[in-house]
Amino acid sequence: MYEKAFHSEDISSRSFLVTGGAGFIGSNLVEYLVKYGAGKVRVLDNLSTGFIENLDAYSNYPAFEFIKGDISDPDQCRDACQGMDYVLHQAALGSVPRSVKDPVATNLANVTGFLNMLVAARENNVRRFVYASSSSVYGDSPHLPKVEEQIGNPLSPYAVSKRVDELYADVFAKTYGMEILGLRYFNIFGPRQSPDGPYAAAIPLFMFAVLNNESPFINGDGEQSRDFTFVENAVEANIKSLFCPIEKCNGGVFNIAVGERTTVNQLFEIIRDTAGSQLKANYREERPGDIRHSLAEISKAEDSMGYKPQIKIEQGLQITFQWFKKKFFPQLQ
Numbered sequence: 001m002y003e004k005a006f007h008s009e010d011i012s013s014r015s016f017l018v019t020g021g022a023g024f025i026g027s028n029l030v031e032y033l034v035k036y037g038a039g040k041v042r043v044l045d046n047l048s049t050g051f052i053e054n055l056d057a058y059s060n061y062p063a064f065e066f067i068k069g070d071i072s073d074p075d076q077c078r079d080a081c082q083g084m085d086y087v088l089h090q091a092a093l094g095s096v097p098r099s100v101k102d103p104v105a106t107n108l109a110n111v112t113g114f115l116n117m118l119v120a121a122r123e124n125n126v127r128r129f130v131y132a133s134s135s136s137v138y139g140d141s142p143h144l145p146k147v148e149e150q151i152g153n154p155l156s157p158y159a160v161s162k163r164v165d166e167l168y169a170d171v172f173a174k175t176y177g178m179e180i181l182g183l184r185y186f187n188i189f190g191p192r193q194s195p196d197g198p199y200a201a202a203i204p205l206f207m208f209a210v211l212n213n214e215s216p217f218i219n220g221d222g223e224q225s226r227d228f229t230f231v232e233n234a235v236e237a238n239i240k241s242l243f244c245p246i247e248k249c250n251g252g253v254f255n256i257a258v259g260e261r262t263t264v265n266q267l268f269e270i271i272r273d274t275a276g277s278q279l280k281a282n283y284r285e286e287r288p289g290d291i292r293h294s295l296a297e298i299s300k301a302e303d304s305m306g307y308k309p310q311i312k313i314e315q316g317l318q319i320t321f322q323w324f325k326k327k328f329f330p331q332l333q
C-alpha cells in the first residue's frame with residue numbers, strides 16, 4: 001500500500017502528531033508518514049479501542065514516539081502537541097450503537113477530548129489541525145448524494161459529537177486564526193480495522209465470519225447502502241489536507257468517500273465470492289440510529305485539495321481480505 005506519495009513537500013524536517021494512532025485509520029496514517037520519512041511521528045492513544053500491535057512495524061523508526069495518554073486530560077494533550085507542526089486528530093470513540101448505549105463516554109472522548117486537542121494545538125502554535133468527522137452528521141437529511149452544506153438533524157449521540165466538533169473547529173478557525181480542516185469519512189475499511197468487540201464494523205465482521213466458515217448477521221434487509229471507502233483514500237485526504245492552500249479550505253469540512261453506493265447485500269456477495277464461499281447471511285433487526293442510504297458528493301474535496309480517490313471498493317476489498325486472511329487465518333494461506 002501507499003506506493004504513491006500524496007504530498008510533494010519535504011516532510012523530513014516536519015513533525016506530526018497522530019491522535020488515535022494505535023487505531024485503524026490512525027495506524028494507516030502512521031504507516032504512510034513513516035514510509036515517506038517524516039521528521040517526527042508521535043502517537044497519542046489511550047488504547048481503549050486501538051492496539052499497540054498496530055504500531056509494531058513502526059516502533060523501531062527512530063523518529064517514532066508513542067505516548068499512552070487520554071485526550072480527556074488537557075495536560076496530556078498539551079504535552080503531546082509540544083513541538084508538533086501538524087496534528088492529525090483521529091482519537092474518538094467510534095460507533096453509533098456504542099454512543100446510544102453510553103452517550104457520556106462518547107461525549108467525553110469526542111467532544112471534551114476534541115476541545116482539549118484544539119486548545120492544546122493552539123497553545124503550541126501547531127501549523128495545521130486536520131480532524132476526523134463523520135458522514136453521520138447528515139443525520140435525517142433525505143438528500144442524496146450528500147453535499148457538505150446540506151445536513152439534517154443528528155440521529156445518535158455519536159452524530160451529535162461529530163457535529164459539535166465541526167462547530168468548534170469552525171469557531172476556532174475564525175476566532176483564533178487557526179488552520180483547521182475536517183474530514184467527513186464515509187464507512188472507511190481496510191487493513192487493521194478490528195473485527196473484535198460488540199461495535200465492530202460490517203466489513204471486518206463479514207470477512208472474519210466467512211474465513212471462519214460462519215454465516216454473518218446482516219442488520220435489517222441488507223438493502224441499505226453505503227459509500228464504502230478504502231482506507232488508502234482516507235490517508236490521501238488527510239495528507240492532502242495538511243498541505244493544500246488554506247485560502248480555499250480553512251474551517252471547512254469535506255466529504256471523504258468514493259462517490260459510489262453499494263448495498264450491504266452486494267458487499268457481502270463480493271466478500272463471499274472473494275473467499276470462494278457459498279455461505280448465506282442471517283438477517284436480524286435494524287439497528288437504532290442507522291441511516292438507510294449514504295452516498296457522497298466528493299467534488300468539494302477534489303476542487304479544494306486535489307483529492308482523487310484511487311482505490312474502488314472491489315480492489316480495496318481484495319487487499320483487505322488478503323490482509324485478514326494472513327493476520328487471522330495464516331493456516332489458510
Ligand SMILES: NC(=O)c1ccc[n+]([C@@H]2O[C@H](COP(=O)([O-])OP(=O)(O)OC[C@H]3O[C@@H](n4cnc5c(N)ncnc54)[C@H](O)[C@@H]3O)[C@@H](O)[C@H]2O)c1
Nearest residue numbers: 020022023024025046047048049050070071091092132188
Ligand atoms: N472507520 C470509519 O468508518 C469511520 C467513519 C467515520 C468517522 N470515523 C472517525 O475516524 C476516527 C478514527 O476511527 P477508526 O475507525 O480508526 O477507529 P479506532 O477505534 O480504530 O481508532 C480510534 C483510536 O482512538 C483511540 N482513542 C479513543 N478514545 C481515546 C481517548 N479518550 N484518548 C486517546 N485515544 C483515544 C483508540 O484507542 C483508538 O486507537 C474516529 O474519530 C472516528 O470517529 C471513522
